[in-house]
Amino acid sequence: MTKAAFIAKVAAKTKLSKAQAEKTINSIVDVLKDALKKGDKLSLVGFGTFSVAKRKARNGRNPRTGKSMKIAAKKVPKFSASPLFRKMVK
Numbered sequence: 001m002t003k004a005a006f007i008a009k010v011a012a013k014t015k016l017s018k019a020q021a022e023k024t025i026n027s028i029v030d031v032l033k034d035a036l037k038k039g040d041k042l043s044l045v046g047f048g049t050f051s052v053a054k055r056k057a058r059n060g061r062n063p064r065t066g067k068s069m070k071i072a073a074k075k076v077p078k079f080s081a082s083p084l085f086r087k088m089v090k
Contacts (some may be wrong), residue, residue: 036077046084053078 001009003025011021021090035042042050045077082090 007069046082048079048081048085051078051080052076 003038007018007022007025010016010025010049011018012023017049032042036050036052039052052075055074055076058071059072061067
């Protein structure tokens with residue numbers, strides 16, 4: 001599903017205009033990004049939890065040349081689906 005299709009479905013379900021639905025969705029995404037940037041967790045009961053995970057530095061291999069290289073440590077976004085949401089998707 002594309003973002004445009006998602007906006008259209010949200011607009012239809014909430015009886016908002018597409019512009020209002022897009023503004024709302026963009027606001028939600030911005031709040032999520034800001035929370036993760038600060039290192040906070042965002043839990044949505046019945047859906048899941050968004051958090052930041054730390055990935056350790058590790059050795060990798062360039063697939064083109066086969067040469068070893070060091071991959072730096074970094075933080076990555078993580079999503080854990082709630083048990084209820086996992087059961088619903090099955």
